[in-house]
Amino acid sequence: MERNPYFSQVASRYLFQEVRNRKNEFLNRNPRAKLISLGIGDTTEPIAPHICSGLIHGATALGKKESYVGYGPEQGIGEFRQGISERIYQKRVTAKEIFISDGAKCDIGRLQILFGQQMRVALQDPAYPAYLDTSIIHHGNQHITYLPCNPENNFLFDVSLAEEANVLFICSPNNPTGAVLTHQELQTIVDFARSGKKIIIFDAAYSFYIPKESKLPRSIYEVAGAKEVAIEVGSFSKIAGFSGVRLGWSVVPEELVYTTGEKVHDDWMRTITTFYNGASYISQQGGLACVSDKGLQEIDEQVAFYLGNTKALRKTFIDLGYETYGGEYAPYLWIRFKGKSSWQAFDALLEQAHIITTPGSGFGAHGEGFLRISGFGSKPTIEEAIQRLSLLKK
Amino acid sequence: MERNPYFSQVASRYLFQEVRNRKNEFLNRNPRAKLISLGIGDTTEPIAPHICSGLIHGATALGKKESYVGYGPEQGIGEFRQGISERIYQKRVTAKEIFISDGAKCDIGRLQILFGQQMRVALQDPAYPAYLDTSIIHHGNQHITYLPCNPENNFLFDVSLAEEANVLFICSPNNPTGAVLTHQELQTIVDFARSGKKIIIFDAAYSFYIPKESKLPRSIYEVAGAKEVAIEVGSFSKIAGFSGVRLGWSVVPEELVYTTGEKVHDDWMRTITTFYNGASYISQQGGLACVSDKGLQEIDEQVAFYLGNTKALRKTFIDLGYETYGGEYAPYLWIRFKGKSSWQAFDALLEQAHIITTPGSGFGAHGEGFLRISGFGSKPTIEEAIQRLSLLKK
Numbered sequence: 001m002e003r004n005p006y007f008s009q010v011a012s013r014y015l016f017q018e019v020r021n022r023k024n025e026f027l028n029r030n031p032r033a034k035l036i037s038l039g040i041g042d043t044t045e046p047i048a049p050h051i052c053s054g055l056i057h058g059a060t061a062l063g064k065k066e067s068y069v070g071y072g073p074e075q076g077i078g079e080f081r082q083g084i085s086e087r088i089y090q091k092r093v094t095a096k097e098i099f100i101s102d103g104a105k106c107d108i109g110r111l112q113i114l115f116g117q118q119m120r121v122a123l124q125d126p127a128y129p130a131y132l133d134t135s136i137i138h139h140g141n142q143h144i145t146y147l148p149c150n151p152e153n154n155f156l157f158d159v160s161l162a163e164e165a166n167v168l169f170i171c172s173p174n175n176p177t178g179a180v181l182t183h184q185e186l187q188t189i190v191d192f193a194r195s196g197k198k199i200i201i202f203d204a205a206y207s208f209y210i211p212k213e214s215k216l217p218r219s220i221y222e223v224a225g226a227k228e229v230a231i232e233v234g235s236f237s238k239i240a241g242f243s244g245v246r247l248g249w250s251v252v253p254e255e256l257v258y259t260t261g262e263k264v265h266d267d268w269m270r271t272i273t274t275f276y277n278g279a280s281y282i283s284q285q286g287g288l289a290c291v292s293d294k295g296l297q298e299i300d301e302q303v304a305f306y307l308g309n310t311k312a313l314r315k316t317f318i319d320l321g322y323e324t325y326g327g328e329y330a331p332y333l334w335i336r337f338k339g340k341s342s343w344q345a346f347d348a349l350l351e352q353a354h355i356i357t358t359p360g361s362g363f364g365a366h367g368e369g370f371l372r373i374s375g376f377g378s379k380p381t382i383e384e385a386i387q388r389l390s391l392l393k394k
Numbered sequence: 395m396e397r398n399p400y401f402s403q404v405a406s407r408y409l410f411q412e413v414r415n416r417k418n419e420f421l422n423r424n425p426r427a428k429l430i431s432l433g434i435g436d437t438t439e440p441i442a443p444h445i446c447s448g449l450i451h452g453a454t455a456l457g458k459k460e461s462y463v464g465y466g467p468e469q470g471i472g473e474f475r476q477g478i479s480e481r482i483y484q485k486r487v488t489a490k491e492i493f494i495s496d497g498a499k500c501d502i503g504r505l506q507i508l509f510g511q512q513m514r515v516a517l518q519d520p521a522y523p524a525y526l527d528t529s530i531i532h533h534g535n536q537h538i539t540y541l542p543c544n545p546e547n548n549f550l551f552d553v554s555l556a557e558e559a560n561v562l563f564i565c566s567p568n569n570p571t572g573a574v575l576t577h578q579e580l581q582t583i584v585d586f587a588r589s590g591k592k593i594i595i596f597d598a599a600y601s602f603y604i605p606k607e608s609k610l611p612r613s614i615y616e617v618a619g620a621k622e623v624a625i626e627v628g629s630f631s632k633i634a635g636f637s638g639v640r641l642g643w644s645v646v647p648e649e650l651v652y653t654t655g656e657k658v659h660d661d662w663m664r665t666i667t668t669f670y671n672g673a674s675y676i677s678q679q680g681g682l683a684c685v686s687d688k689g690l691q692e693i694d695e696q697v698a699f700y701l702g703n704t705k706a707l708r709k710t711f712i713d714l715g716y717e718t719y720g721g722e723y724a725p726y727l728w729i730r731f732k733g734k735s736s737w738q739a740f741d742a743l744l745e746q747a748h749i750i751t752t753p754g755s756g757f758g759a760h761g762e763g764f765l766r767i768s769g770f771g772s773k774p775t776i777e778e779a780i781q782r783l784s785l786l787k788k
């Protein structure tokens with residue numbers, strides 16, 4: 001059997017693996033160094049009590065005759081989908097349009113199955129690497145359009161550059177830049193997609209980092225006409241500490257059709273039932289707790305905690321005189337290191353402050369010269385990081 | 395955006411959805427009927443105490459500062475992979491060759507990513523539908539070879555029919571026929587694959603249903619040379635009651651290479667890290683309990699229970715005079731209904747005994763005229779099913 005030839009077109013090492021390799025190499029040289037990671041966006045706080053009790057309840061129920069369940073519906077437990085519809089989407093999308101999954105990244109990969117070899121992708125540059133890598137492995141690297149996002153255009157790409165594309169990946173609040181699209185900006189993008197019969201895959205994994213008071217859109221469906229062109233993916237990883245629990249969702253509206261007229265919803269259901277067997281019952285019981293009054297309050301508290309970290313780090317970098325972006329409505333800062341490549345800046349922070357970050361160049365060519373700094377960390381860790389950073393000479 | 399054209403090549407309804415539809419239609423007509431399901435192979439017994447305590451421990455740990463973890467390694471927790479290597483494979487494969495997943499079906503779908511448009515599939519007919527459907531949706535229906543398995547060839551396909559294929563899906567103990575391949579039969583298949591540089595995907599989801607005393611192979615790696623040609627998928631669904639928990643694994647040996655020389659193991663690692671984020675931490679803690687002394691004993695007891703059901707059902711069908719296959723080393727019976735199509739036999743058992751089964755034709759053309767009967771069920775349910783069946787006129 002021959003190899004899928006597209007594997008030779010993707011970078012051989014996944015970004016975070018290379019970060020791990022450099023970290024291990026540093027620790028071999030400096031075995032007693034106490035590293036702090038502001039790198040991979042991984043949650044650090046324990047799961048809040050009410051939400052955790054949902055998980056424990058789920059695990060316990062499976063051990064009892066009267067509450068044991070085997071396979072659930074591939075698209076997720078009905079009551080949970082209803083809860084997401086009501087509590088996260090204020091019924092803008094129906095339970096039927098929501099599909100529970102084991103995480104946004106897994107859904108991004110599975111969504112590629114919907115599209116044939118005609119797929120021509122446009123994505124923000126910089127962007128979360130999974131959009132590009134899953135696109136290349138499925139469809140090759142022949143038709144990728146990069147939409148530069150940088151301080152000069154206020155991280156708002158020129159959507160007309162995506163004219164050739166038929167699928168657009170968009171992430172807001174953005175990983176890695178922390179930028180957030182306004183209603184008006186999103187409306188322009190949705191209108192562009194409608195007129196060109198393009199499909200948008202909107203990654204809303206960080207939506208809860210937008211405070212309700214800000215009035216900025218948490219979902220693409222807050223914008224008129226979005227249900228005709230947009231799929232949205234969401235996740236409990238970064239809001240409820242579920243990165244290890246594995247729980248997310250996708251929204252595929254019933255209005256969404258291919259240019260050839262078939263309903264995308266039908267094919268997504270076929271994909272889910274054929275390639276997937278549903279999210280863990282236990283994780284979904286935790287998810288049910290998430291969308292209760294108490295769970296949503298716990299989520300708000302946990303998000304506020306990480307945002308507090310990010311804002312304190314933001315102040316530190318601004319005080320040090322760095323060009324600092326993001327971090328207001330997202331758990332990520334995006335810092336420019338003038339005169340340094342991203343990996344040089346990464347190595348400098350590792351050597352001088354024993355802090356792990358993520359090189360901006362790993363997210364695309366327009367990330368070169370930047371580092372992504374994550375606000376995920378415990379209180380003492382972030383305080384220690386701030387102290388170390390404050391001692392740095394620029 | 396255009397539709398992936400291959401969606402139009404797969405049957406529009408997944409087998410088990412059609413079963414659900416007929417069941418619902420029957421219940422609308424007969425709202426007071428007490429249906430018994432011997433259809434979808436879904437576990438019914440609660441998860442055993444020690445294994446369940448692993449799940450509860452995992453859920454509880456995530457709520458505590460000192461034991462919280464976020465993302466784990468995409469390929470699974472090291473200690474758990476080691477446990478599978480030692481306790482399930484007696485070190486025939488190493489921990490590095492084992493990748494933890496959310497289930498065998500999900501792995502079967504993801505494995506398609508390894509192969510490009512040159513993939514030419516051969517599969518047993520009848521077969522578990524996911525092999526065919528995931529192959530078609532990824533690569534089209536142009537190059538599918540069906541390997542007939544029927545009572546006339548003792549359910550042993552003629553492997554030379556697969557000459558044109560480069561990937562072979564093989565399942566033993568077989569779903570749906572319940573047939574098991576011997577060492578010698580597997581050796582013939584492995585040798586064939588080695589000489590033709592083909593890759594075998596071996597589905598061992600029911601391996602624990604083979605009693606150790608039988609000396610029949612539980613894994614393809616019990617056969618010489620298999621590591622050069624075979625990927626194996628396994629699952630805790632049917633042995634530990636984890637169908638809702640979601641936990642399985644794949645084995646990709648380091649010796650396995652494409653005809654072009656690259657290591658399949660490297661691409662599988664790339665696939666896992668790009669398309670997947672690891673199995674739930676909680677599920678993996680349950681898995682760790684599974685591969686302990688106590689857990690393995692609980693698994694043996696649960697498997698023996700379901701096998702007891704299957705054997706009792708087997709005796710019933712034999713006593714009724716039906717041509718009855720399987721059910722000795724697998725939780726499935728494969729029954730021929732002479733003069734009836736599979737759906738006619740399905741409807742007859744539904745109408746006359748209020749029993750749900752699975753039509754053999756849903757597994758392939760050579761399943762026509764058969765029903766698959768599952769031994770998954772509680773003791774009173776199976777007893778009631780046997781009583782109803784005994785009253786049937788053939």
